[in-house]
Amino acid sequence: MTKASLLALTALSLAAPALANTPSPRPTLEQAADIALQADVDAWDFVEGITTEVGHRQAGTEAEARGRAWAMAWLKAKGFQNIADEPYMMPTWVPGEPGRAEIVSPFPQSFAIAPLGDTASTGPEGITAQVVMFRSVAALQAAPEGSLKGKIAYVSNAMTRTQDGSQYGFAGPTRWVAAGIAAKKGALATVIKSVGTDDHRNPHTGGTDFPEGVAPTPAGALSNPDAANLERMFKRADGRPITMKLVLTPRFLGQTQSGNVVGEIVGRNPSLPPVLLACHLDSWWPGTGAIDDGAGCAIIASAAINVERAGPPLRTIRVLFAGAEEVGLFGSAAYSKAHIGEPIAVGLESDFGADRIWRFDSNFRTTNPELHKKIAAAVARFGVSSGTDVAGGGADLNIVRDQKGALVDLQQDGTRYFDLHHTPDDTLDKIDIVQLRQNVAVWTQVVGILAGEDTAILTGSPVPSAPAVMK
């Protein structure tokens, strides 16, 4: 497309609302996607708005509730229908006062620390104990039972940047299971090196699990520069004990209400199973939930809007802004439980930041190869390759997995993602609008194709109960 014709299309598209009485030619789906690449404003408006007017949306808190109210108003203003806040109850944990970690001896200084989700409080007076260092979860596992009694375990990891984010699986256990293992061996508390790839004094929080029967202990993540400093201290202490004072004051609030926000672009044939686009609205408290996952909600909602610009889709497109993903997928589970009897045509999720999409995977490459190829061909112009992985869907697509349904993964570039993930630095300025628009363009193209399919996505066979398409 030439620049001139693109500008003409853009003018057409943007002028449309103002000239509502004048029927104007609609862009094709391809044109709508191309316009989004150059000029989408809705995705930025969403993520700019929610990070500015709401900020963090810690699951189960009033901040998350304000986020839901804000998102519903936004969806309404953008013309979505059947908007709802579907409530559920969840066990809620809050972080308390800012954490403190101070080396008492031999090298007094303070470290930046954040408590991990679902961990216990030290009490406001804190605890002071000797620190025992482990280079990895494997080294911690090898420590004898009881050997950590009265001690603080420190567990390191070595994570590097990867485009596909795969080192999260490699380093993640430091956060996911180390505190539980250390608690089982008698540790008073656990301190970890952040699971993250940056070098800023901003710890990476996140959830942690304690094994059945093991009471949660206090646990926190040090920023990477502080973890490196602690590791240097062990070298310089040369056997002298390193003593740390730790003050972490999170609280469990018991059951509180959370909710999933849904909204629809109603299709021409609402009796066909809808296309489900998922993201999550909650975010960890230290940041503002820009890349995790304001951007995801921005991308999916904007794609739905752009698809409709090319004309009402055949199938309904439903957006699911899930609640309480970070702290245990409570929203995803509640949605599946409530809607398991309503078939979903295909599920897609955006929850990996706002950087560009580079690969497309589906779970119907072998069962519906024509559709897989059609999508692959359509997104190639955006620099998106066709992958051979079997799409597994994101965390908030429980319902689709529970229904054994069709899934598409639009893999984003995660190189920068774990610099920011679960830190205070998850803020709007980290979003590159050019890459955000590429996401919207690819999603517009893919969702538009999927919403236009009248056969079953997973198999290509006719949808049994579909009535005739409404004109």
Next chain:
Amino acid sequence: MTKASLLALTALSLAAPALANTPSPRPTLEQAADIALQADVDAWDFVEGITTEVGHRQAGTEAEARGRAWAMAWLKAKGFQNIADEPYMMPTWVPGEPGRAEIVSPFPQSFAIAPLGDTASTGPEGITAQVVMFRSVAALQAAPEGSLKGKIAYVSNAMTRTQDGSQYGFAGPTRWVAAGIAAKKGALATVIKSVGTDDHRNPHTGGTDFPEGVAPTPAGALSNPDAANLERMFKRADGRPITMKLVLTPRFLGQTQSGNVVGEIVGRNPSLPPVLLACHLDSWWPGTGAIDDGAGCAIIASAAINVERAGPPLRTIRVLFAGAEEVGLFGSAAYSKAHIGEPIAVGLESDFGADRIWRFDSNFRTTNPELHKKIAAAVARFGVSSGTDVAGGGADLNIVRDQKGALVDLQQDGTRYFDLHHTPDDTLDKIDIVQLRQNVAVWTQVVGILAGEDTAILTGSPVPSAPAVMK
């Protein structure tokens, strides 16, 4: 130099202490500088050690005193002579508890804030008031007297990265004078956008001045992402008042003791005025004083050590690790007052991080052109050009300026400096050892030449009272 000959020289140099009984050929000054470029370990040892074993060194506090004790022990271990801690009294300010800035309405969320040096406390209960935004200090200055009564002034700036750091002069007044101007116009408190070029949730603190007769008010710096968020709020609020709760609890401790640490590589002719190498040992509390200015002290001390490796210099080389630079140059003033009667041959300072040196300036380019040219020729191989600016010396060279003496500036690349300056992120991991070594190499070369000059540096004329050089 070939790699093989370099390795041989390195081996020679590093082996020397172990083979003290075997006289070994000394490297030339040029060789000593070349070895430093490839293999210096002293500078890293200093900055790694002080950031690990001491951490921040807020002026006038016990942390600064621990820093002095640590530095004296280090100088002693490295063979410096005439090591001293020269005490002086100073008015000391401490930051209190971590600051808090919360938007109360219309968009409740918390911002990262740090108090500015020499500002007042809000009291632990804080203050809550409407925020008035100013795009710049000029805009603030234009506000009518009394117009800020009962308000919090917010003052922005627009700073970009510059190699020579010149935008610090452009943006710096936001921190230096805005709080004073706002206080004069009746403001309860002032909040500024950090004077810094990064996008992390780490505010840039630093000193601020209140005009004669204006009582200090509370004042703090927001991190840049938070400042950007506040500015977006003003747009979205569309005229509705923005109310902020501010809790900043710094305290003035009255007069406390600080000190300057000095040490010498004694020259062959100690009666000649010494070459003075300056840095500062104190640092702002949020970071660990790695780039500001642990690196500077590391570079100058390591250069002195490397010069001596090529044989005792003609002139004494004195290092001055000044105290309390950040909070008002108290160490620099005290040093000048105490030693004004002892002529300094030439002064050089390192206080701009640890990135590479790219330009050499002196204040004797026209008065002693031969020496200027000699130095320029000697540092060219390290990628250092000869500049035409008249060297003004760093903040801790008051004595040289008071004596109207000779000055050399070795200009470092400041592109990254204001990403880190006065923030929690001033940590060891920000130092690139390759660039640190380039600094040491250039300093070794320049200091070695200067310490070998038997004529007055500023003029090239014979030093009047110099006795014959001792052999």
